[in-house]
Amino acid sequence: MHRNKLRGLLAALAGITLYLVLLLILGIPDRITRGNHAQLAIQQLDRMRPPMIRIQRLKGATAPSPELQRLDEAAADLREQIAHYQALARYDTQLIALTEQFAAASETWLADEQASWQRRAELEGETAGMIVVKEIQRLHQQAVASFLIALEVLARGEQPMHADIEAGRLASQSFRFLTAGLVLFLLTLLFLYQRASQRELQAAYSKLQATRRQLAEREEYLSRTLDSIGDAVITTNTEGRITRMNPVAERLTGWTADEALGKPLTEVFRIRNAHTREEVENPVNKVLQNGNIVGLANHTVLLSRNGDEFQIADSGAPICDNNGEILGVILVFRDVTDEYRLQEQIRLHRDELEARVAERTADLEQSNRELESFSYAVSHDLRAPLRAINGFSQILLDDNLAQLDATGQDYLRRVAAAARYMGELIDAMLVLSRVSRQEIRRQPVDLSQYAREIAEEFQQQDPERKVEWCITEGVEVEGDPELLRVVLVNLLGNAWKYSRDRRNDCRIEFGIIERDGLRTCYVRDNGCGFDPTYADKLFTAFQRLHGREYEGTGVGLATVFRIIRRHHGEIYGESQPGKGATFYFTLANARNGG
Template identity: 45%
Template sequence: MKKVFQVDWDYGLVIGAALLLLLVDLTQAHTPFEQLVVFLPLHTFMEIFALVVACLIFGVGWHAYSEERSGNTILLACAFLCVGLLDFAHTLSYKGMPDFVTPAGPDKGIFFWLAGRLLGAAALLTVSLYPWRPFRRPQSRYCLLVGFLLFTAAIYWVGLYHPAWIPPMLVEGQGLTPTKIGLEYLVITLLLMAALGFFRTRSAQTETRGLLVAASISVLSELCFTLYVNVSDVFNLLGHIYKVMAYALLYRTIFVGSVRAPFIRLAVSRDEIWQEKERAQITLKSIGDAVITADVDGRVENMNDAAEALTGWTLADGAGRPLEQLFPLADDDVATRENPVKRCLRELRVIAIADNARLGAKSGSIVPVEGSAAPVLDRQGRLIGVVLVLRDISQHKQLEAQLRNLNSELEQRVSERTTQLQAANRELEAFSYSVSHDLRAPLRSVNGFSQLLLSHCAETLDDKGRDYLRRILAATQRMGDLIDGLLQLSRLGRGELRSSRCDLSAMARAVADNLRQSAPQRRVEFVIEDDLWADGDRGLLQALLENLLGNAWKFTGHTENARIALGACSVDGRRVYYVRDNGVGFKQEYAHKLFAPFQRLHDDSQFEGSGIGLATVQRIIQRHGGSLWAEGSPGIGAAFYFELPGNRE
């Protein structure tokens, strides 16, 4: 609200001054003062006042300058120092004043006046256009001051020693000459352009608001000096009054920007620092870890509640005392270690606190801790303190001990289970040996004697007897195949995988040739893609292809134009192999039963089998860490997909 009132008051000042000028012009107040002796002291007072204000503008702007301040402040300060010097020459050259090197007169006084006005207007216009930023080089302000002083010296030289060069400015009784009026309007034009520039940037830069008002008052002042016909009439007096007002506004702007504003910013910064300090204090108290700050000598300055709770020391008891006395650290073997704060102060880097550190609390208890000590540096990189952060890891240590106990128990259990598994494997090997030798021997006897009966005694048997013998032979054959399948399935869970790069295409073609030789009367088309490579155990992959292709061969036995395909496709960036046939197929809802041992979806009268083949395939895929699934449709065919790890597109 205060800023809005201040801006409105400034604009009201401009409006009031403009209305006063309009009122004076409407009343045709061109009557001069009756006695010059009355106006001359008033003129001298106003010019000296303006000179003092101009010098104040220079003094404040020049000496309050810093590398962070805008160069525009220095430009205005140097310009108005020279404007003040030109006003001084104008005052001494005014009509009625004693000789100043050469006799005083209207033309001489107006010459110095216009020089000062043009210089001030040009400076304001430059400031309105130039960005408010510091000089690139600090020495630039001295060059600027010397340049303005040289310009002022040149004006003095012309005005004092070559008055004949000055054109007429005022004709007594007639008024101002066109030269004087034209130069005044040039000054007005420059001031209007400056005011427009300040108006456009009034919200971006605080100083431009005051400069806008000062430039506007200066425009009114120059208008007065285009209207007077006598050096002592009311317009001349009003113009000088407006000039003093403009100078005062300029001084206020420079003073506020150079002197008062830094104090205001300092007060704001203090408030912000206080707020940040309060925020930091609250943050410090809310941190769960113990935080202790110390000075460059390692003496405690501050600590949070967590630090007091961890050590038993309060801030009142510990402030100013060395950190190593309040927070002694030791190793697991209670050997005192170098305090990390001292090392941090010496090496100026963050020092970690770990490796089973122990902290001695005030009560004498030992607390396992971890944390760090970090140096605090100022903007110049100088050490100003250190921050020590400690975290109580007692619970963590307890959990570690529990975890070690659990790991030990787990290792013991694994060892026991491994022993049990090894015993079970030995029993399984013994069972496999029994199946391979003890069960096969009577089975071979039954099969052999049945074949002998069928060969030598077939004539003595009737048709029913021969049929019984054939059934016995078929049963012994199925039993042999079942035993072979069980042995193969049991061996898959044992033995070490020997992975190598395998050519599945070549292996599949060999299996296909064997199948054709087993039933040369069948006409089956095999479509096997080239360059199907996979990483895996060669023997197991051979068994996998034999079972999958053999399965497809079996279930296409009643299909005309049978077709069996082996290939690969990409599924989500993974390489997936498939074996597809156009055989009898199966219902998809029964797909989960396909890979269970002894599970069959078709009757033995249609397709002979043991129910072990696909279970063997699944065991092989599991040994490799892959995946297997099937898709099928009755009367259309089946497709078996398998993925082997490490084989990607």
């Protein structure tokens, strides 16, 4: 249909174009216009005759003074008509020259007439002599001659105007002929288009019938789908009147779909606040006002027609056409009475749990205070006998060493070493206890700077030892500065300790990499390493994977583990015996880019 319409429009456009081209080639609009202007000019000539006739009729008058006044009035009228005639004749340059000549001749004629009548008025009441009479006759003859000249010029101007009128008449006939041909051509096109359109309309009607059947089937499908939805559904028009309900909505409201059809939503869908029992604003009104999806506030109940109440949750959304115009509102709601009952039970359990947590927190705080007291006792009470053992052992070694045999001297040295080791264990236990209880003060920390400082401290303790330190610059994290320094002291200290056998090619690294999307710090050495089979015991207090050839208490990595976990991070180690070890750790907020 669109193709035939386009063809018809193109054919009509071609016919109209040919029609306009012929009009322009034949000059029909211009000829008609000139003919119309000439017709108006001829009509204006007819309007000039009355004042000219009035002037000519003044010749036989006997009272010059009144006739002179009439002459002036008629002359003024004639000048006005001549001005109109000149304006109408401007469509032709030849006529412009002729009208100007006619205006000049008319002025000469009027001047002669006025001079003749002025002379008569001067002699009014006096006896005119022969000379005066001859003068008056001369003036009159001069006026007549001027009048004839004006008429001659006027007649010459009428000839081109009549020619233009005739040409305009012929052009009008041609215009009517061409217009009739165009109209006939367009009517023929219209007839052909209608015939083609009828055939297309018949085909479109058949297609429309098929589409209607499909729409009816789709409507039936959508209706069944709506009836199968587990939530209640109500649709309204823009006036808030119900247009459809599904069975779930019928059950909750107590209204059948036929009964509710056309009724205001507020009459069928009555909602109240569960606590205050006050009416809740109709959600459909909100949707119609702002055109957005809205939902009901919590604790809203639906009052059924039979008096039942249902705790509901709902949302309303606008139904819009392709242009965004609201056609109605769809309201979807469901019975959440059981959910609210379950939420209330959860709330009660939560309150009970919070009370228990508060109780346990108080117990934990009491335990912490008792632990602090125990730590104080360990720090002071246990150190006293150790100092005595150390002191007396040292006195015996200094003053009575000669009185003991080799076995006794060995036993005494072992007692002194055991006392010192016991002191180190007490110090390690106190550190482990402190890092477990110390409050975390989070702030930016430059781990690279800490690593350099710790490396310098180790190097100063053993200046003769050759170690290649590889420390990555700019490793910045967020955490507790004091505790994170303890982490690096222990990890770098272990790397320093377990790589001491490599005197010439010892290498210790600290840096950062990305693993599984996390920024992960690491400490790596090329020392003796450890058996990965026992890696799960690395971070357990007092568990050591090496013998007494390496000093230590077995608490360092346990302390590191607790510090990292308090920062909500992870730590783990990788190694092979004789190939060094690498310890990796992450901290909270260590995701790449964040």
